[in-house]
Amino acid sequence: MDIKKGPQAFSRTEYLRRLAAAKSQMEQRDLDALVITEGANITYLSGYTARSPNDPKGMVVSAQQEEPTFILRKMDVPAALHQTFLERDKVVEYPEALMGDPGTNGYDALIDFLVDVGLANRGLGLELGSLSMRSAQKFMARLPQARIVDCTDVITWIRMVKSDPEISFMKEAAAISDAGVMRAAEVIRPGMREADAIAEILATLARGANGKPGTWTATPFLCSSPRTGTSHITWSEDVFHGDSQVNLEIAGVRHGYTAPISRTFSIGRASERLRRVHDAQLAGLEAALDTIRAGCTCSDVARAVHRTLEARGIKKESRCGYPVGIDWMERTASLKEGDMTVLKPNMTFHLHLGNWMIDEDFGYVISETFRVTESGVEVLTSAPRKIFELT
């Protein structure tokens, strides 16, 4: 029997608005079609959130068609029919025999589709920043008459300004992130394995908050003593000690929308050094929040942070944050000096005052997810901005 459509995260009108923005970018570049292969951009344009990152799949946005066409392996077609707003004839399968074939693969099926619908000799946008060299060469070799234009991050830039329904999901995700932080504060104690704390945190991220379950659990990062100077370690096999410091970075997720938060925990009283760093980084975070409003630049925000930290004798080398949305980071602007991207209402960022380079074996984290408003900022995450001292 045919699979039925599942509940849709967004209305058809919302998807058509996003597609209209994509088509406007295509028109500016004189393109007849845009081939979307980046997973988060496929999610954005269709609602597809199933995960099979290794399989070729792609979406063709045609200037002539209201809906895009989604080409993917046969096994994944029912999920696409169920999850996305797309009409049945806009989901096109390629045979399972192409899986694990070193020569012909799913991109050949996508190229066949482009040929079949008369796009082989037209202006085609490709996401060359994420398409592998081999795959990109396949498009070029098989479509020699096409005028291929690199459209990496064209959709990602559109994604930067959220609609109100997207902001609602970001808020729900942020509430889940807060719940994860509060759960960490409840459970972390000396003698506990890091993995057992992560178990409780992941369970909270899945259960969600306010009756809204997490729809995914993003990678948690837990870097505890003697690893507080490291970033991006997920967790270790260690147990917490009586004087452990724990740097935690987690994110709730709702329908792809991800709202990260970081907080630092201290088992027992925080050291003088940790307090001094916390006070400085918190002041930097607040200086950033005081600066943010529609019309200011990413660079302005970073400068406010650096001025504040330098006055307190602290250097922060890494950028102060980046846009967030579907699947955590959007690869567009950065909150760093020199980035002249102008903030607009409903852009969302992960403002990260983490500092891992204070010393090789000492770092600290604090971060929030915020939304730009006309007159300022709305911080979506809301766990207390303190060192969580666990006794």
Add this chain to the structure above:
Amino acid sequence: MDIKKGPQAFSRTEYLRRLAAAKSQMEQRDLDALVITEGANITYLSGYTARSPNDPKGMVVSAQQEEPTFILRKMDVPAALHQTFLERDKVVEYPEALMGDPGTNGYDALIDFLVDVGLANRGLGLELGSLSMRSAQKFMARLPQARIVDCTDVITWIRMVKSDPEISFMKEAAAISDAGVMRAAEVIRPGMREADAIAEILATLARGANGKPGTWTATPFLCSSPRTGTSHITWSEDVFHGDSQVNLEIAGVRHGYTAPISRTFSIGRASERLRRVHDAQLAGLEAALDTIRAGCTCSDVARAVHRTLEARGIKKESRCGYPVGIDWMERTASLKEGDMTVLKPNMTFHLHLGNWMIDEDFGYVISETFRVTESGVEVLTSAPRKIFELT
């Protein structure tokens, strides 16, 4: 203060053995260096398991040097020093200012390194199958004198045959997978949200089994009625019903090593149709296991499956499995007809008798992770091979 080395998952001897295998492949291709950018291959050659998938990073294996050199962003250097077997001078940082820069990025730092050590006009292997078009072009433009050879999956093929210490981790991971299945059987009940079941499963995958915690939680897939015909949906916002079927695919992870398992659950008695499909797919799985031994081919295994299923009137279009190891799937062979890869002792595979294409709204899953032995097979996962009927 300098960060200390953490406990190492493998001995230095083990890493040098892997590097010797890499250098042997380089010699066959007359290469002076191999540039590794694929995350799982970096893990394999160094022990690095921290996660920052969006940042350029790379490892240079030089024919002239015992240890490779690992080039990554400054923020991630302490984690590399802590987690890997590499000497301090083999971990090279690039400045944080390169993050989020649309022009120059971390690959420029890697190319600078190649130039500095005199490799700019030599034979260089690159992983073009995973390097993006833009990044690959950067290497080619900046190293015009180099003889660049595509070495995609060269390391992945080496990874296919595991050492005994790797098999030990696969077994520990498999025990965690089993625990996840048994936990699912305990908690799934009518009226429960799928997210609440996932919370319990993820917590189990983190806590681990036999005193060995999970060191990561791979993507779980939970496709329940009316979505049993879909694959790769993580979970939904639904609750289970009195007659729900639940297709679950999960994997425990130990130090990157991943041992997937799939089982099907039925709330209440399984339907006749589900039983019939289960019996057939189970027979197919057992026929595969009876066939597997060192010396037979992937194709032989798939043929045994298809012959068994066809005798029972069932068609399976998707391949019957793939090699597994670090980060789940290894992109090398496939258990499918026509794949003449010869099985060797200590190759590990995910044998997947899932079948999602029986009907668009009806599918079934069962799978095991196995190791090839000289005379047969050792199945690493061990949850009962049944439909879990939950009453």
